[in-house]
Amino acid sequence: AQSVTQLDSQVPVFEEAPVELRCNYxxxxxxxxxxxxxxxxxxxxxxxxxLSGSTLVESINGFEAEFNKSQTSFHLRKPSVHISDTAExxxxxxxxxGGSRLTFGEGTQLTVNP
Amino acid sequence: DAGITQSPRHKVTETGTPVTLRCHQTENHRYMYWYRQDPGHGLRLIHYSYGVKDTDKGEVSDGYSVSRSKTEDFLLTLESATSSQTSVYFCATGSGAGGTGELFFGEGSRLTVL
Structure with a gap:
């Protein structure tokens, strides 16, 4: 069995501040x-x-996440957030x-304030 | 983007009535899923399909049934709706083993059971 825990249900930050959304599995x-x-x-x-290879993965819009096997974590980070990053x-x-059953965490609402 | 359409997008019904939600995809993906999204619970898998007429239960399948008679269509049926089934329902598709693991989601169907 597998499970995911997102440690923060809501994360409010100011624009251009760094952010980390925490995930343990x-x-x-x-x-x-x-x-x-x-x-x-x-x-x-x-x-x-x-999926494999480098433990640091990046998205096209500046987010990155690091797979840490010893800590069973996959935290999401962004050094400087924008208003448009507001989302869950x-x-x-x-x-x-591929094509398998994903188990989701409960979600983290990121709100970026001006 | 994968072409996934859900219908209806919004529905209000009464307790005890049957409800069918439809998911239609144009990407020829092998795998299709139905999730429900509720505050504080994230997304929970109801049923999934790994081919035409091949389906299996997810973690919250009680009170739901599914059918897949064609690759492109995956139906979710609530035989007798209850208020606890008020939720937002998402269909997702995936290309299957050997793929990237990415799931493509529809825009959701909001169901209210009075």
Whole structure:
């Protein structure tokens, strides 16, 4: 069985400040980790993923996440946030890389204030 | 973006009535999923399909059934709706094992059971 815990349900920050959204997972097998983002009244879309290789993965809009096997974590970071980053962020884990059952965390609402 | 459309997008119904939500995809993805999203619970898997007429239960399948008679369509049925099934329902698709692990989501169907 696998599970995901997102440690913060809400994270308010000011524009241009750094942010970290925390995610811990548990799994009995090798894992594949994902961050999805959900903007208001929309479905989820993939932000970044870790399947293998480098433990640091990046998205096209400046987010990065680091897979830490010893701490079973996959925290999401951005050095300087924008108003447009306001959204809900979901961490997810899978035991297989493709077309498998993702287990999602409860979500973290990131609110960027001017 | 994967072409995933959900219908209806909004529905209000009464306790005890049957409800069917439809998910239609144009990407020829093998895997299709139904999730429900509730505050404080993130996304929870209801049922999924790994091929035509091949389906399996997720973690919150009680009170729901699914059918997949064609690759492109995945139906979720509530045989007798209850107030606890008030939620936002998301359909997702994935290309399957060997893929990138990315799921593509529809825009959601908001169901209110009075």
């Amino acid at each position: 548990s799994s009995s097998v090798s894992v594949y980790l994902f961050w999805y983002v959900q903007y208001p009244n929309q479905g989820l879309q993939l932000l970044l993923k870790y 962020y979901f961490c997810a884990v899978s035991g297989l890389p």
